[in-house]
Amino acid sequence: MRPAPPTEVRPGDVAELAARLAQLFGRLRTLDLAGVAPAPVFRAATDRCPVAPGAFDAAL
Incomplete structure (x- = not known):
């Protein structure tokens, strides 16, 4: 038994x-x-979205 x-x-x-x-x-x-690639979430605002927005994105 652990102490409280x-x-x-x-x-x-x-x-x-x-x-x-x-x-x-x-x-x-x-x-x-330096060798780590940025996550797609941090892509430039001018980049096209690689996939169609999901339900969560549509709700936003």
Whole structure:
């Protein structure tokens, strides 16, 4: 049986979480994405849509 999570947030917990998030964001900033092709979602506005819009797009 697992112990129940703490009911109150301690300042040390928040500081540790903030430090871990900062480390993660720092790693994300240093990723080399030069060889990664952009997703079709990010195509230029002048590009033709490669497929007919689906029901979701039609609802928008």
